[in-house]
Amino acid sequence: MNAIKVTHLSKQFGKQTVLADINLTIEPNTIYGLLGRNGAGKSTLLNLITNRLPSPAGMVTIGGVNVTNNDALLNRIYMMSEANLYPSRMPVSEIFKLTADLYQGFDKDYADALVAKFELDPRTRFNKLSTGYRSVMKLIIALAVDVDYVFLDEPTLGLDANHRQLFYEELIDSYAERPRTFVISTHLIEEIANVIERVFVIQDHRLMINDTTENVLQEGYAITGPSTEVQTYTEGLNVIGRESLGNLLVQYVYGKLDNDREIPDTVTVSHIDLQKLFIYLTSQGGHREI
Numbered sequence: 001m002n003a004i005k006v007t008h009l010s011k012q013f014g015k016q017t018v019l020a021d022i023n024l025t026i027e028p029n030t031i032y033g034l035l036g037r038n039g040a041g042k043s044t045l046l047n048l049i050t051n052r053l054p055s056p057a058g059m060v061t062i063g064g065v066n067v068t069n070n071d072a073l074l075n076r077i078y079m080m081s082e083a084n085l086y087p088s089r090m091p092v093s094e095i096f097k098l099t100a101d102l103y104q105g106f107d108k109d110y111a112d113a114l115v116a117k118f119e120l121d122p123r124t125r126f127n128k129l130s131t132g133y134r135s136v137m138k139l140i141i142a143l144a145v146d147v148d149y150v151f152l153d154e155p156t157l158g159l160d161a162n163h164r165q166l167f168y169e170e171l172i173d174s175y176a177e178r179p180r181t182f183v184i185s186t187h188l189i190e191e192i193a194n195v196i197e198r199v200f201v202i203q204d205h206r207l208m209i210n211d212t213t214e215n216v217l218q219e220g221y222a223i224t225g226p227s228t229e230v231q232t233y234t235e236g237l238n239v240i241g242r243e244s245l246g247n248l249l250v251q252y253v254y255g256k257l258d259n260d261r262e263i264p265d266t267v268t269v270s271h272i273d274l275q276k277l278f279i280y281l282t283s284q285g286g287h288r289e290i
Contacts, residue, residue, distance in 0.1 A: 001028040001148045001180075002063030004049065004077075009058030011044055018044045020205040022058070026181060028148065031171075033196035033213070034185040037282050040202045042185040043081065046151045050079045078103065079151040080142045084134065088127035092137055095126060105146025110174075114140040117166060131158030139167055143174050153185045164188075168195055189275040199274075203282050213274065220277040221253040225267035233267055241280030252280045 004026040011019045019041045026032065026049075036042045047053040049060050051067055051074055060067045067073045086095050092115075100106035115122055118136045129137065135157050142150050156164045171182065172195065184192055199216050201209035209216060223230050227249040238255040252272060263269060 003027050004067075004149065005061045005064075006045075006049065007059045007061070009045070009048060009055055009060065011041070011048060011053070011055065011057070017205050019048070019202075022202075022207050024200060024207060024210055026149065026183060027198075028181055029179040030181050030198055031175065031196050032181070032183045032198045032200060033189070033192050034183055034200045034202070035189060035278055036185075036202035038187075040282075041205060042202060043153050045202070046079060046081070046153055046183070046185060050074065050077055050151065052079070075103065076147050077149040077151065078142055078145045078147045079153065080138045080155055081151075081153040082157060084126070086126045089125050091123055091125050092120065092129070093122040095137065096122070096141070099141050099145065103145040103147065106141075107144045107146065111140050111144040114143065114170065117170070118163060132160065132163065133158075135159055136163060143170060147180065149181045149183070151183045151185075155184060155186065156188060156191070164191060168192075171195065189278055190273070193274040201278065201281065208281065216277070217271060217274060219255055220272045220274075221257065222270050222272045223251045223253060223267060224270070225249065225264065229264045229267050233261065233264065241283060252276070254281060 006022055006024045006026075009019060009022040010017070022045065034042050034045070044053065048055045049067070051069065055068070062073045062076070065073060090098070096106070096108065096111055100108065118140065120133055120136050120140070124133075126134070126137075135155065136159065139155055142152060142155070156167060159167065168191065175182065184196065186192060193213070196213050199209055199211060199213050200207060223234050225248070227244065227247050230249045230251050234251045234253060237253045237257065239251050240254045241252040243250045254277065257269070
């Protein structure tokens with residue numbers, strides 16, 4: 001399996017820039033989180049990589065070969081999105097058969113097992129499915145197709161808590177059984193934090209972060225204590241946000257701390273979770289009274 005390489009990819013809709021000079025590599029057998037605020041360009045990026053949208057600037061290659069109009073390469077990628085591309089009156093069971101014709105190696109037995117676990121009625125027509133069960137059907141297909149890359153754009157849309165938990169369990173089990181690459185674009189960051197191995201963050205139309213989840217979390221800190229002491233300690237550091245309550249101040253820092261800088265006894269330093277780190281990295285101003 002070869003890596004997907006995105007080089008100098010840009011996209012505009014009219015005069016509006018959606019993506020600007022995106023460069024990244026999606027490695028084999030890795031689970032990625034693609035994060036960004038609404039309108040950041042996450043879906044556009046996935047649609048460009050999968051050739052659902054034309055890419056007027058930049059290139060997407062697999063093993064050095066351009067994917068544009070290359071059915072053999074594009075057939076190694078499956079993308080689940082909010083778009084409903086299936087015949088509205090076609091039953092779920094027929095949609096599975098159609099998928100098996102398009103993607104050789106579709107695991108029908110595994111799909112049937114997931115149908116039972118998610119309690120999906122395969123006789124139901126697509127247009128009669130709820131939003132949640134449309135997502136379930138698409139997730140079953142995404143896990144059962146024999147491809148090297150699976151792109152999941154807001155995969156848990158409409159799913160209740162039990163079905164979301166079941167999906168993440170099945171994803172991990174499926175990945176362990178048959179390693180391949182998953183790229184998960186979602187706003188439910190807390191739910192995927194323990195699943196993803198690498199993080200892409202898009203902000204202001206550009207790629208802000210491209211690193212392992214471990215490295216990203218290691219560089220996110222909460223500095224807590226009396227306002228004066230905290231401000232003195234964090235002077236010159238990359239402060240991305242803060243919260244205050246009276247004289248108590250929390251400064252959120254992303255990046256290396258100064259190991260030569262003495263930490264006052266009244267100040268505590270702790271790591272923060274991925275969701276809070278994302279919120280402050282992509283917010284404007286980042287100050288909140290609590």
